[in-house]
Amino acid sequence: MSGLAFIIAGMLAAATPFLLAALGELVAERSGVLNLGIEGMMAFGAVVAFIIVHQGGGHAAGFLAAGVAGMALALVFAWLALSLRANQVAAGLAIAILGEGLSALFGKTYESTTVTGLPKIAVPGLADLPVAGGLFQQDPIVWLTLLATLGLWYALRFTKLGLVIRAVGENPGAARAIGYPVLAIRYGAVAFGGLMAGFAGAYASTVYTPLWAEGMIAGRGWIALALVVFATWMTGRVFFGAVLFGAVSLGGLAAQASGVSLNSQFLASLPYIVTIIVLGIISSNKRLLKINGVASLGEPFGP
Amino acid sequence: MTSDLNRRGFLKSTAATGLAAALAPAIAHAADEPLGIVLVLPSPLGDVGWGHALSAGLDPIKAALGDKAKITVLENIPEGPDADRIMTKAVADGNKFLIAGSFGYQNGALQVAKRNPDVSVLHASGFMTAPNFSPFAARYYQATYLMGMAAAAVSKSGKLGSVSAFPIPELITSVNAFALGAQAINPKVEVSVVWVNSWFDPAKEQEAAKALLAQGCDVIFSNAQDSPSVVSVCEEAGAYVWNLNSSMQKYAPKKYLGCVATDWSPFFSQQINDHIAGTFKGTVAFLGVADKVVKVVDWSKDIPADVMTKITEAEGKIADGSLSVFAGPIAKQDGSEGVAAGASMDDAAIVAMDWHVKGVTTPLPK
Numbered sequence: 001m002s003g004l005a006f007i008i009a010g011m012l013a014a015a016t017p018f019l020l021a022a023l024g025e026l027v028a029e030r031s032g033v034l035n036l037g038i039e040g041m042m043a044f045g046a047v048v049a050f051i052i053v054h055q056g057g058g059h060a061a062g063f064l065a066a067g068v069a070g071m072a073l074a075l076v077f078a079w080l081a082l083s084l085r086a087n088q089v090a091a092g093l094a095i096a097i098l099g100e101g102l103s104a105l106f107g108k109t110y111e112s113t114t115v116t117g118l119p120k121i122a123v124p125g126l127a128d129l130p131v132a133g134g135l136f137q138q139d140p141i142v143w144l145t146l147l148a149t150l151g152l153w154y155a156l157r158f159t160k161l162g163l164v165i166r167a168v169g170e171n172p173g174a175a176r177a178i179g180y181p182v183l184a185i186r187y188g189a190v191a192f193g194g195l196m197a198g199f200a201g202a203y204a205s206t207v208y209t210p211l212w213a214e215g216m217i218a219g220r221g222w223i224a225l226a227l228v229v230f231a232t233w234m235t236g237r238v239f240f241g242a243v244l245f246g247a248v249s250l251g252g253l254a255a256q257a258s259g260v261s262l263n264s265q266f267l268a269s270l271p272y273i274v275t276i277i278v279l280g281i282i283s284s285n286k287r288l289l290k291i292n293g294v295a296s297l298g299e300p301f302g303p
Numbered sequence: 304m305t306s307d308l309n310r311r312g313f314l315k316s317t318a319a320t321g322l323a324a325a326l327a328p329a330i331a332h333a334a335d336e337p338l339g340i341v342l343v344l345p346s347p348l349g350d351v352g353w354g355h356a357l358s359a360g361l362d363p364i365k366a367a368l369g370d371k372a373k374i375t376v377l378e379n380i381p382e383g384p385d386a387d388r389i390m391t392k393a394v395a396d397g398n399k400f401l402i403a404g405s406f407g408y409q410n411g412a413l414q415v416a417k418r419n420p421d422v423s424v425l426h427a428s429g430f431m432t433a434p435n436f437s438p439f440a441a442r443y444y445q446a447t448y449l450m451g452m453a454a455a456a457v458s459k460s461g462k463l464g465s466v467s468a469f470p471i472p473e474l475i476t477s478v479n480a481f482a483l484g485a486q487a488i489n490p491k492v493e494v495s496v497v498w499v500n501s502w503f504d505p506a507k508e509q510e511a512a513k514a515l516l517a518q519g520c521d522v523i524f525s526n527a528q529d530s531p532s533v534v535s536v537c538e539e540a541g542a543y544v545w546n547l548n549s550s551m552q553k554y555a556p557k558k559y560l561g562c563v564a565t566d567w568s569p570f571f572s573q574q575i576n577d578h579i580a581g582t583f584k585g586t587v588a589f590l591g592v593a594d595k596v597v598k599v600v601d602w603s604k605d606i607p608a609d610v611m612t613k614i615t616e617a618e619g620k621i622a623d624g625s626l627s628v629f630a631g632p633i634a635k636q637d638g639s640e641g642v643a644a645g646a647s648m649d650d651a652a653i654v655a656m657d658w659h660v661k662g663v664t665t666p667l668p669k
Contacts, residue, residue: 002518111348208506210535213529213532249507268498
């Protein structure tokens with residue numbers, strides 16, 4: 001049973017980098033902007049946070065700086081894609097490559113160095129449960145991410161700001177006609193996406209795997225991107241998908257460690273397969289997809 | 304010369320080039336032009352890991368040859384067309400000695416060697432040869448056997464684990480020898496393996512290590528990880544850990560069991576001297592303890608003295624050839640016969656090993 005306890009204890013932390021990045025991208029895509037640069041923004045955020053924590057600046061400052069770094073890259077993207085109306089796919093890919101390059105450049109002297117992570121905070125009582133106890137013993141960022149997920153779900157669904165963001169994504173022409181500054185709102189949404197991707201990177205390099213190694217984001221930004229689409233732009237499903245992905249990837253490792261006779265390449269691809277199948281089934285409802293899909297996604301909007 | 308593009312001119316110039324090529328090593332030497340040595344690496348060059356071990360192998364050459372050698376290290380070169388282009392460029396720039404530091408460079412590096420007969424090429428972990436192209440690999444298994452002996456001695460649970468990159472023979476033999484060495488001290492020891500199917504994914508490597516620790520493994524073998532991901536997580540969890548290529552003791556000051564280090568400098572020096580003398584030959588270089596390429600450094604002080612004596616003894620026997628790690632009888636994982644009593648696996652069988660020995664509990668992916 002120790003394998004199950006291991007999965008339950010680890011799945012939230014494993015999901016956190018995906019979740020943070022995907023939540024940010026969700027907001028950007030809801031406003032109608034497709035930013036493919038998550039991987040680069042995560043990598044850049046990761047190296048900035050690592051450098052600050054390594055220099056003794058502490059995790060709070062590290063996360064803050066990583067958020068700003070991610071946001072800076074996101075604004076470069078926004079300038080290209082929104083102000084200059086460049087192709088969003090091309091501009092996003094450029095940001096992904098730029099961010100990875102910058103992370104390699106800044107991280108050069110820190111290659112293979114380590115820092116200390118964050119201590120875990122346990123929920124009194126629940127953390128002592130057998131098997132499931134590990135679930136209630138997480139580092140502070142995991143708890144904050146859960147709060148952020150809840151907050152974002154509420155904001156997108158029940159607040160005026162959420163409604164405006166969605167309106168801008170659905171029909172920017174109409175939103176503009178009733179007086180909303182479409183470009184400014186999209187700038188804000190993209191910047192928020194960068195902020196969250198920066199946090200995701202910071203979590204990866206200073207808490208989850210507290211070391212710096214070039215390329216350590218290892219494709220997690222792309223998975224976050226895919227999660228948003230498969231979750232049909234719904235916050236709850238993004239959360240569900242990220243946790244499922246985390247749990248299945250840990251499950252594959254736990255199965256190998258306990259000697260289960262399954263092909264390890266198959267186990268390694270299992271998280272992708274399961275996530276695609278499950279989210280595919282959920283989103284197979286065409287009507288729902290049409291309601292949730294962002295109508296103007298990826299289309300440039302001219303004044 | 305360029306205006307002589309007719310048949311006669313062409314014949315004349317090719318004849319001249321042929322002559323020049325034949326004399327090339329001598330001329331280069333006589334002209335006292337520095338020998339251009341290029342090392343191409345697949346990963347970023349850090350203070351530890353595979354790339355570091357290869358580049359450190361060139362340091363004594365830098366010291367010995369001084370101005371007579373110009374060493375360039377090209378890091379983080381993806382395998383494939385990029386690497387081919389970069390190796391071709393390096394040779395076009397006048398470098399005459401190329402070290403291709405990853406298996407995936409094989410085809411590109413071989414092409415470079417065939418097109419440039421005056422260039423000598425060393426290629427990591429490959430199997431193809433040419434007159435000026437030698438593959439090289441380390442007999443890690445000779446030293447992972449010794450680490451197995453140490454691991455069995457310090458393990459309380461009798462369960463050992465390995466976080467391994469890809470299920471390829473080189474890594475499989477390392478795990479098998481680790482299990483055999485452990486069984487030499489405690490026949491009941493079991494080894495679990497987690498294949499992460501990636502050469503480089505620190506987060507996944509740490510998750511894998513945690514999965515093994517959750518199963519009760521208390522000595523972890525970080526098999527082919529280039530970052531201290533596994534080593535640091537084990538130190539934190541209080542489990543012994545060891546790794547390959549270069550020492551990561553500073554990441555686990557309390558729980559570091561040792562490092563199966565590779566020192567490529569004797570081999571590189573020999574090959575570069577051969578190149579300068581014009582006697583470079585394409586051969587398969589499979590180097591181990593006896594060649595002083597593979598050795599264990601930074602042994603933990605927690606290993607009991609009597610076991611340490613046995614380890615030193617075994618090391619001596621491996622070096623002089625009287626102990627063969629893969630000498631029979633060895634049972635396969637399912638209990639069937641792997642190596643018959645009295646027989647011993649030859650090099651060809653070792654480099655193609657695709658089965659686990661008994662005592663390794665994780666089935667090998669097919």
